[in-house]
Every structure is written in structure tokens, then in C-alpha cells.
Amino acid sequence: MEVFEIILLLFLIVCAIAVSFSKNLLTTIIIFMSYSLIMSIIWILLKSPDLAITEAAVGAGVTSVLFFVTLKKIRAMKEEDNDEQA
């Protein structure tokens, strides 16, 4: 179990660094989503399942959807639009 936790924590660190170093905003948000998912697993391991539920719903779900919408609103996802029209 400890090995699993260490792997998860390492993944967290990698995610946190990757978010700040990736140039594409879309991938940044997806990495952020995976960060939240790992975090919710860690919450379960730390025996706080209510926080895990909240983290999965808010952190991985609603927050990243809001980020996507914001990206679309500030027209940072133009490639996506072109793909849709084509």
C-alpha cells in the first residue's frame, strides 16, 4: 500500500510540474483534471471519502468544464472550432 501511495504522490508532483510547463492550454487543463483525480484517490487512502467525492465532482468535473468554457469564451480554442466547422 505504501508503494502505491508513493507512486500516487510522485504522479501528483509530475502533474503539478507538467501543468506549469505545457504550452497548450487544453492539455494543461486535462493534466489538471488528472491531478484532481489522483488527489481524490489520495483522499480515499487518507480515509476521508466525503472529500474524495467532492474533489472528484468539483475538482475533476465542474472546475475543468468551467476552464474549457472559459478557453472557448476567450477564443483560445480556435483549432477546435475549425475542426467542428470542417
Add this chain to the structure above:
Amino acid sequence: MSKLNPNYEASKWRKIERFVNGEEISDNPNLSKHEEEIREASQEDKERNEQFEATITDLEDRIQKERKRSIEALYRKYEKWPQTKGIKIFTHIYRILAVLFCVCIISVLLMTVSYLPTFGDASNPNNNEVPKRYIEKGIEETGAINFVAGMILDYRAFDTLGESHVLFIAACCVLILLRIDHSKNGKKPTEKAEAEEDDRKFEPKNDKILQKIASLLIPPIIIYGIYVVLNGHLSPGGGFSGGAIIGAGLILYLNAFGYEKIEKFFTYKTYQRITVGALLFYACAKSYSFYTGANHLESGIPKGIPGNILSSGLILPLNVAVGLVVACTMYGFYTLFRKGGM
């Protein structure tokens, strides 16, 4: 014609005439010649002076123009400086300072970590009489099996009231910033508003895969959310998590089926009514602790048997209220961010 004395100019008569006329009398006729010479000379001088002055003013003008030009060039140089060299220097300093700042914060945080008590130690400062009381008397006093729900909705219900108001205020702020007024008052719709409208008109893109999967997924998601909210006092979860799950389900429904279908049961009006009603209910249910001095454990509602769904007094309705507020806020955030309106 009368005869003119050829020497008339030098004659006495002429002298008298000049005297009567008040002209200057000069005995010496050469003098007037001199005078004329002097006059000519002075006129020449004047002319020269004028020329000289003209050249001087010309030179001064030139000097001033030159000065202006040089000052303007200097200004231009310094105006351009921040655009050309300044940005480079600024980004350089910015990077260095950012790295320094990060290193400082990381070192401070690592230092603090080394001072933290070991995880799960019995003598930790958080193992004091408060959690002891919660664990020993929690079920008896609140009737909730889930201690967390008992804590946040009974012992500390007043804090949770503030938290749900924070959500409400956040939604209000987003509403103020992003809402697009659809009542146009006869004005021509701007290009931007038209584009938004356009997006809304072709909203249900009728993506078959998305709609199929959404129709499979949305009922379980919303039922699970309702379960988490209603079971908040018995199992992990509660108003906030359940509300977030329901909100996510609503967002998925909106994405799959569009505004037209969701407006059959969820419009801006229902949002207003649900949020304000839930917050008012919460405030009415718990604001009496203002008068009891935050001593609000005795609500007068029977606690019931711990473990039953209808137990633990006010926690269940409060959970429902918080869940409604959170679900509406999540959905409202999404719609406001997306199209500036529900």
C-alpha cells in the same frame, strides 16, 4: 509761366519762404547735401540692420527648430526605449525575481513542514477535547452517524450558512459580470450578441453518441447525487458533494440536449426561486443561534433513531438546502460562463 530764378534755391526769398514754412534753415547749401548723405547712410545702416536682424531671427529660428528636432528625437528614443530594450530588461528581471520568489516560498514551506508534528501521533495538538467530544457524544447530541455531517451542519451549522452564502455571492458576481441582457429594448443586436444567439440557436448539435451516452449516464448521476445529499447524515458526503454531482449531471444534460429541453424544467426563474428559497430556509432554521449565543444544539426536533433515514433533526433538511444551492450554483456558473445567461 513765371520766370524762375535759376539760383532760386540759394536766394533770400527762398530762405524766407522756408522760414515761414517752418523748415530748417541751413545757410550752407552743402549742409543739406551732408544731411542727405547722412540720411542715405543711416538708411543704408537701417537696411543693413534689418538684414542683420532678419538673418539673426532666421538663425534663431533655425536653432530653435534644431533644438526641437533634437528633443523630439530624444523623446522618441526614450519612448521607444521601453518597447525595445525595456521589455527585454523587464522580462529578464521578472524571470530572475520569479525564480527567487519561488525558491523563497518553497524553502519557507519546507521549513514549516519540518516543524509539523508527525502524522497520526496521539500527542498531536489536534487530538484535544473537541474531537473527543465530537466522537463520544456526537451521535447522542446530533443523531448523525456521519460525524462530519454532524459537525458541519449541527455543531458548526452557522459556519456552513456562511459558506453557502459565499457560493450565492460568487454566483451573483458572475451574473453581474457575464450576463447578457436579452431584452433588447428595440436596439439592434450587436455582432457579439448575435454570435452568441447563433450559437444558442444551433445549440442541440444532436450528436448521437453524446446523446445516447448522456441518456444512459444522467439518471444514475442525478440519482447518485440525490442519494449522497439525502444520505448525508448516514454516509460520507452531504450537501456540498451531492450538490456538485447533481450540478455536473445538469451540465451534461445541457450539453447533450441543449437549452430548449432544459428550459422545460430549469430556467432562470427556477434558479432564483430554488437558491433564494434554500438559503432563506437555512437562515430561518439556524439564525436563532444569534439569540442563543451560538448555542443551537437544542432545536426541539426529535432526533429519531440514529441510522434511520429520518433522523438527526435538522441535518437532513439542511443538507437538502445546501445541496440545492450548490447544484444550482454549479449549473449557473456553467451557463453564465458559456452564454451569459440561463
